Amino acid sequence: MADEARFVEHAFDGDVHILRIANAPVNTLRTEVRAGLLDGLQAALREGAKAIVLIGSGRNFSAGAEMTEFGKPRKPPSLNEVFDAIENSRVPVVAAIHGNALGGGLELALACHARVAAPGAQVGLPEVKRGFVPGAGGTQRLPRLIGLEALRLIVSGDPVSAEEAVKLGFIDAVVEGDLEKGAVAWARANAGKSFTLARNRTDRIAGYDAAKFDEAAKKLTARSRGQESPKGCVEAVRAAFTMPFDDGLNVEREQFQRLVAGEQSQALRHIFFGEREAQRVPGLPADAKSLPVNRLVVIGGGTMGGGIAMSAANNGLPVTIVETSEEALERGLKRCEANWQRTVASGRLSQAEYEKRRALLTGTTNFDKAVGEADLVIEAVFENMEVKKEVFGRLDKAARPGIVLASNTSTLSIDEIASATKRPELVIGMHFFSPANVMRLLENVRGAATSPAAIATATEVGKRIGKLPVLVGNCDGFVGNRMTGKRGPQVEKLLLEGCLPQDIDRVMEGYGMAMGPLATGDLAGLDIGAAVRKARGTVAPVADAVVAAGRLGQKTSKGYYDYDENRRRMPSKEVEQIILDVAEKMQVRRRRIEDQEILERLLLPMVNEGARILEEGIASRPVDIDVIFVNGFGWPAFRGGPMFWADRMGLRTVRDRLAHYAEVTGDRNLQPAALIERLAAEGGSFAGLKSPAKPA
Ligand code: NAI
Numbered sequence: 054m055a056d057e058a059r060f061v062e063h064a065f066d067g068d069v070h071i072l073r074i075a076n077a078p079v080n081t082l083r084t085e086v087r088a089g090l091l092d093g094l095q096a097a098l099r100e101g102a103k104a105i106v107l108i109g110s111g112r113n114f115s116a117g118a119e120m121t122e123f124g125k126p127r128k129p130p131s132l133n134e135v136f137d138a139i140e141n142s143r144v145p146v147v148a149a150i151h152g153n154a155l156g157g158g159l160e161l162a163l164a165c166h167a168r169v170a171a172p173g174a175q176v177g178l179p180e181v182k183r184g185f186v187p188g189a190g191g192t193q194r195l196p197r198l199i200g201l202e203a204l205r206l207i208v209s210g211d212p213v214s215a216e217e218a219v220k221l222g223f224i225d226a227v228v229e230g231d232l233e234k235g236a237v238a239w240a241r242a243n244a245g246k247s248f249t250l251a252r253n254r255t256d257r258i259a260g261y262d263a264a265k266f267d268e269a270a271k272k273l274t275a276r277s278r279g280q281e282s283p284k285g286c287v288e289a290v291r292a293a294f295t296m297p298f299d300d301g302l303n304v305e306r307e308q309f310q311r312l313v314a315g316e317q318s319q320a321l322r323h324i325f326f327g328e329r330e331a332q333r334v335p336g337l338p339a340d341a342k343s344l345p346v347n348r349l350v351v352i353g354g355g356t357m358g359g360g361i362a363m364s365a366a367n368n369g370l371p372v373t374i375v376e377t378s379e380e381a382l383e384r385g386l387k388r389c390e391a392n393w394q395r396t397v398a399s400g401r402l403s404q405a406e407y408e409k410r411r412a413l414l415t416g417t418t419n420f421d422k423a424v425g426e427a428d429l430v431i432e433a434v435f436e437n438m439e440v441k442k443e444v445f446g447r448l449d450k451a452a453r454p455g456i457v458l459a460s461n462t463s464t465l466s467i468d469e470i471a472s473a474t475k476r477p478e479l480v481i482g483m484h485f486f487s488p489a490n491v492m493r494l495l496e497n498v499r500g501a502a503t504s505p506a507a508i509a510t511a512t513e514v515g516k517r518i519g520k521l522p523v524l525v526g527n528c529d530g531f532v533g534n535r536m537t538g539k540r541g542p543q544v545e546k547l548l549l550e551g552c553l554p555q556d557i558d559r560v561m562e563g564y565g566m567a568m569g570p571l572a573t574g575d576l577a578g579l580d581i582g583a584a585v586r587k588a589r590g591t592v593a594p595v596a597d598a599v600v601a602a603g604r605l606g607q608k609t610s611k612g613y614y615d616y617d618e619n620r621r622r623m624p625s626k627e628v629e630q631i632i633l634d635v636a637e638k639m640q641v642r643r644r645r646i647e648d649q650e651i652l653e654r655l656l657l658p659m660v661n662e663g664a665r666i667l668e669e670g671i672a673s674r675p676v677d678i679d680v681i682f683v684n685g686f687g688w689p690a691f692r693g694g695p696m697f698w699a700d701r702m703g704l705r706t707v708r709d710r711l712a713h714y715a716e717v718t719g720d721r722n723l724q725p726a727a728l729i730e731r732l733a734a735e736g737g738s739f740a741g742l743k744s745p746a747k748p749a
Contacts, residue, residue, distance in 0.1 A: 061089030062110065063096060066237045069244075070097035071106045079116035080109045082157045084128045090161075091130050094138045094146070104240035105146045107165060108233055113152025114174070115161060120183070120322060123313060132157055132189040133302075136164035140250050145243065149236030150174045150224070155212065160189040163198070166248035167225045169239050170215035171232045176224065177212025181282045183325060184318025184691060188309035192289035193301040194251035197258055198223040201269060203293070207286045208273040222257075252298045261294040279565045280691045282321075285312050316701065320693025323740075324683050327676035327694075331523045332516065334508060335673050341505030343513035344457060350375060350427035352444060354385020354416065357461050358433035360489025363389050364518040366413040367490065373423050374416045382416045389414060392490065424451035429514055431483055433461040441465060442473035449474035457510045459483040463534060467500035467527045477502035481511050484531055485520070486685045494685030495520035496531050521684050526671035533681045535666065536695070537570075539658040539722055541582070541593065544570055546718050547654060548595045549636045551643040554613040555624045560651040567687030570655065572622060575612035580605050594635050602631060657711050657723065660699040664726035667742070675739035696739045708733040 060083070062073040072093040074080045090107070097105050109115055118132075139146045148154070148162035151171035159176050162168045170176070178187045178195070186192055187207065195203040199221045206213065218224040228235035270287045277283040285308040292304035312318050349365045351358045354374040365372035366389075376382035393410060396402040417423045424430060430452060434444055441460060448458050457479045460470050471480035482498025497511040508524060515522035525532045547557060558569025574582065574596075583600045586593060599613060604627075606612035607620060614622035636643055663678045672678050679694025688694055699707045708725045715723035725733070732738065 060085040061093050063093050066234075067241075068101065068103040069106060069237045069240050070100070070102040070104075071108060071233065071237065072097070073108050073110045074115055075110045077111050079113060079153075080111065080158070081116055081119040082132060082161065083119040083122060087130050087132060087135050090135050091138055094135075094142065098142060098144070102144055104144050104244040105142065106149050106233070106236045106240050107146060107161070108149040108236060109151065109154075109158075111152075113158075114148070114150040114154040115158025116153055117156025117158045117160075117179075118188075120325075123322075132160065135161070136190060139164050139166075140252065142166075145240065145246070145248055147236060147240040147243075149228070149232050150176060150215065151232050153212070156180055156187065156191075157189050160187055160191040160194070163191060163194040163223065163251055164189075166250065167240075167243065168223065169226045169228045169232075169236050170218070170224050172215065172227055172229065174215040175212040176215060176218050177210065178207050179210040179212065181208060181210040181286050182321065182690075184280075184282045184315065184321035185312040186282060186285045186289045186305060186308045188305065188313070190252075190302060190305070192286065192305045193293045193298055195223060196290055196293035197251050197254040197298075200257035201266065204266070204269055204287070204290050205273060207290055208270070208283050258294045266291060266294065278689065279563070280689070281315065281317055282312055282691075285309075316693075317691040320691050320697055323676065323693045323697055324679060324690045327680045328521060328684075330674065331521070331677050331680045332512065334512060334524050337505050337508060341509045343509040344428070344455065344506060346428040346510065346514050346517075347371065348373065348426060348428050349514070350423050350430045352420075352424075352430060352432040352448070353434040354382060354388075355433065356487060357485060357489050358431075359385050359389050359392075360487065360491075361431055361433060361461065361485055361518075362414055363392060363410075363490035364485075364520065366410040368518045369413065370514075370518055371413045372415075373427075374414070375420050375423050376416065376418055379418060382418055386414070386416050420447065421451040424448055425453065427452060427456060429457050429459065429510065431459045431461060433485075436462060436464065438465050438469065441470050445470050445473040445480070449476060455479070457481060457507045459511060461485055463531075464529060467498050468502070471500050471502060478504040479507050481507045482527070482531070483511050483515065486533075492685055493519070493521045494533070494681060495522045496525045496533065496681065496685075497522050498525055498527055498531055500527050521680065523677050523681055524673065525677075525681075526669065528666075528669070528671050532663075532666055532672050532678060533685050535671075536659040536662045536678070536682075537686065539662040540570065540655045542720055542722070543654040543658055543714075543718070545593045545595055546720070547646060547651060548632050549639065549641045549643075551646045552651065553624065553629055553632065556646070557651055557655070560648045561655060563648075564652060565689030565692050567689075571613040575606035575614055575616075575622070578606045578608055579612050594639065595632055598631050598635050599628060602627065604628070653710055654714060654718075656695060656698060657707065657714060658720070659695045660707060661711055661723060661726050661729065663696055663699075664728040664739075667739075668726065668728045675742060700738045700740050704729055704733040704738060705736075 060076050062075050064071040074086055076086050145166040148165040148168045151174050154162050154176045156179055159178055178191045180187045202221055215224055215227050219227055274283045289305040289308045292301040349370055349372040351362045352375045354376045362372045362374050374385055376385055393407050397407050430448055432444055434440055459481050467482045471477035481503045484496040484498055486492035486494050495515045512522045530538055554571040558572050561569040579600050604611045607616055610616045613628055615625045616622055666672050675696040678696050682688035682694045683690045708729050711723050711725040
């Protein structure tokens with residue numbers, strides 16, 4: 054009881070009782086909270102309350118269920134028992150929402166007699182994004198309050214504002230000023246009113262039209278590829294329209310239990326917690342503070358520089374682009390404007406917001422002056438070491454002492470770039486991904502000399518401009534590109550041995566990737582890979598032959614595929630012939646290749662390189678790698694990333710399959726990494742690895 058009292062405070066304002074959820078930081082509904090609510094409700098009723106207000110202390114109402122309790126034996130009371138007590142209360146129970154009411158938090162509010170909220174509060178049921186369905190009546194109560202709109206909210210998992218919730222009909226009023234006082238006043242004024250509980254409402258679910266429902270469901274799930282939870286949501290919500298309340302609850306419970314135990318939900322929760330973890334840099338001294346950054350300067354207003362500058366302006370950080378000529382500057386700024394204008398045209402950005410953002414973006418050709426006023430510089434000029442060193446030499450002279458100088462290089466050594474300055478401890482890589490205004494991933498690259506303060510600054514600014522920063526070590530390709538690079542040889546071999554581009558992409562897209570590797574190559578331009586191979590003195594017979602035929606990808610309307618005027622891809626007869634010719638010339642006997650083999654031969658090389666990356670300490674934790682792939686490489690979150698995939702396969706099998714493919718394909722890169730050998734021998738997993746994997 055003492056413990057419960059700590060998690061739910063019981064207060065009074067005359068005859069209105071107040072129950073405050075006090076489980077910092079986000080008021081998850083852990084066992085003690087549920088028990089505290091139940092006790093508090095009973096006590097309030099015993100003591101003759103006229104109305105009861107449920108409110109959150111701290112920064113929000115409640116972020117929902119305590120996910121760390123999932124998979125463990127359930128301790129009573131369940132949320133549904135708490136809800137029964139609320140619904141059986143003879144006096145109204147009013148939820149007062151500020152900050153967030155998400156998942157179980159909103160379900161708690163939906164079980165109340167009424168809901169009021171502070172302006173701007175966010176309410177939603179995001180369970181679908183964690184791979185399951187709302188499990189405490191949300192799929193049954195919300196449709197009874199707002200009809201078919203509930204399907205959109207539950208299947209998308211996106212929250213809405215309190216104001217929108219009032220319009221939709223599941224919040225009764227927005228209360229200005231002090232929420233607790235306002236909610237008490239509202240509850241007192243309405244205490245005599247008779248409320249119809251959500252479970253007893255029928256008006257919004259009447260006249261169920263199966264065809265209309267199916268059409269809405271089809272639209273909403275169209276983009277969920279192989280993900281199961283959106284379909285589970287549809288079935289649970291359908292039950293709200295077609296069954297009595299308690300039967301609907303049973304359907305919801307079945308869907309919840311099935312999905313929450315499944316691999317997809319485990320993968321999604323792995324990524325959800327991993328994204329939080331990845332932003333905490335292990336081993337960073339507690340006093341490593343970010344330097345104050347009020348003006349960002351981006352050197353180079355090309356593809357990447359423009360996108361980086363937009364991210365800053367989109368998040369309220371003033372930014373200046375430095376270019377070498379007025380023409381290049383004009384071109385760079387125009388590209389940002391056009392990009393924003395497209396969003397305005399699509400209705401996703403207001404004209405006023407556009408103007409606010411545009412005003413935060415300036416440009417100049419006066420390098421020294423702009424850099425002299427910078428609090429942080431991010432360089433995004435051509436990918437050439439001589440150019441980078443020249444620029445960093447100038448930056449070092451022009452920038453104030455103590456200012457961090459970052460490079461967006463995707464392949465070059467941060468240490469060598471830093472050597473062009475007298476402040477190597479303040480040089481760091483900030484590797485954004487294209488399109489930089491859209492992609493969330495940011496690989497921050499620590500050089501040998503990079504200081505904790507520089508790391509803290511790159512992390513803080515990254516977060517501030519809407520990115521997900523993951524700290525990685527300095528090596529060719531860093532984490533993401535280094536790992537994806539390793540699947541290239543297998544793509545080549547698969548094409549020679551029997552696959553066509555569409556076979557490989559079909560398997561990868563079937564797995565859930567946003568785009569298969571060959572279609573991705575066509576999008577990026579096949580000349581890029583060809584140039585890299587030339588520089589490294591390597592060959593790829595099929596890729597080289599495709600490029601030699603003038604097929605450079607989407608920009609020439611033909612690459613591994615043919616493209617129509619709408620950039621729709623179609624299998625190419627010419628490419629098929631090129632592949633058959635190369636295979637014949639190399640005397641490769643083509644055969645039918647199973648989908649599972651395609652999948653393994655593309656994913657295992659990445660896993661193997663990921664293990665080496667961990668051995669070398671380039672990534673601190675396996676989950677960092679998974680977070681990188683989900684946020685920067687179109688890896689479906691519901692698959693959990695490459696290291697999660699390997700763990701599910703089991704590292705013994707991973708080791709054996711790698712050794713097998715190394716032998717039959719002659720790709721020495723597929724010899725199992727030492728870390729995989731060790732973990733397989735120990736019966737271990739990546740998830741069970743003590744971080745960092747690198748021996749001290
Ligand atoms: P880009 O060619 O589109 O832009 C480079 C810009 O830098 C040009 O506008 C050029 O006028 C300007 N510039 C060159 N020297 C300059 C100087 N001394 N002072 C000021 N401006 C100068 O190149 P992009 O694609 O934006 O790449 C830039 C950097 O970002 C490269 O290091 C590249 O490796 C890296 N990167 C590129 C990615 C991509 O997908 N394009 C992804 C991640 C990193």
